[in-house]
Amino acid sequence: MDNAIQTTALSKKYGKKWAIRGVDLEVPRGSIYGFLGPNGAGKTTTIRCLMNFIRPTKGIANVLGVDSQDDAKFIHKRVGYITGEMEYYDNLTAKQYINYMGYLQGHLDKKEVSRLARRLKANLDLKIKTLSRGNKQKVGLISAFQHKPELLVMDEPTSGLDPILQREFVDMVFEHKKAGGTAFISSHFMMEVEQMCDMVGFINKGRIVEVLTLEKLHEKSIHEFDVMFEKPATKEMLTGVKGIKEIKLNDNFMHCHIAGSVDGFLKAIAKQPVKSLRTRELDLEEIFLKMYGKDVPNV
């Protein structure tokens, strides 16, 4: 399949430390690819290589069929780029900023800008310096989407967005995919990636640890449950339940981690009177630990 992004042994060294080493990525055209890793794993470094903001020490980053170092202009024209920590021209209004970036991009669709502003409930008449982080992020999203790019490259794009806007963002990415576009989205939230992506690449300490399809990811994903029963909890309650990674019992209380489908677990506990049930998504560091048994080695 034709890849929108393909990196081969991509490596970047700062001083004596490798920020990323031997990163091989294949992002098929028309897919939504999640790039998942804890803070400092190498996600931003990889993305900055793709965007030609930094030069790889070794390896190749090919974006939309072009080596990122050979023709960054070709790539940038076709890419919508946003990061969670993007810096804006604070002295401009949101509208001035979006217009300016549109002119630089060589494509400014004012109708699309208005449509996106309405959709994200963004006030474009305010100066950027007066906006909250979330509202600045809306401006960045409008700027990244308005020129209808072939490829979205996004580094933790939802940080600062409230849950309603995060949902809106997910819908926008789906619409982008429906229109034939590709998205490469880095995140350190498993749930965000699960919602959107067809494929997920895990990176830790500068190396790609594993690449999973969404199906495989669901099989491997781990949910934590705290259950309070009416009667004392026993291990036998979960007889035949698949994917139990961890279980702790204390009188009527049960704490357990379930990998993959939680259907069997929920059916099993429902056979007993349940007083309360609490579930939580594991954070990425915990997921890495559970999925790979131990922390991945340093590069």
Added chain:
Amino acid sequence: MFRTPALKTLYDKRWVILAWSLGAFIMNLVIVIIFPDFKNPQLVEAFKSLPESLQAFSGSLDIGTISKYLDSQVFFNNGSFIFWILGISIGVNLLSTDEDRGTLETTLATKVSRSRLYTEKFIAMFFIFLVVNIVSTLGIWLALFIIHEPVSAVRIVQATFMLFIFTALLGSFSFGMGAATGKKGLSIGVPSLTLVVMFLLYTFSQSVDWLKNWDKITWNYYYSRGQTIINGIHYVDLIILLVSILLFFILGIIFFNKRDLQK
């Protein structure tokens, strides 16, 4: 409103341009307007009796005529010091500050190439220097009109042009250094230190024997020795200054295109 990095730069710097232009205008107006007080023959003699090194340090103190006064006090002494600061501060601000803030990366995420951004900012910088120089010269004209001192208009234009080129050289140094390294501290420090060393070298080479020919490695020599307001433009000097600007432009763009952006 603005569709290019050059126009955006000029928009961002509009108040800076206004403040510098007004400041330079008033400075020149005041310096020239007090010239009649310096025409006093006793004062001129007193200045002439000062040691040569001190005269050189303050710009020539042979200021008995308006042309010599302008050359020494406006275009060499005060003028060049003020325009040093203008050159370096604007040169630093246009690229290094953007990079420090992270907005450089934002701009370069569009289809604008590094070369285009660099060149447009460079042009905008030249335009800023040109405006400030022109407005500052209007201060000279107004003062000359008030004190009824005739000076060749062509020579004033020529001297202003040379000062503009000198400012542009300092700006190019600072701008090129910032573009090449991405380090704001270096792009202020290295040009400032270089200029101070050059100024001292140029000044003391006129009175210290063993430094006699060292002034030729300073830009001050090529900027000042022709005394443009008295003799007109010395074209060899102009070319040397222009080549230096071109060199900084080329080195800056080469390194800027090859290096990593700072985060």
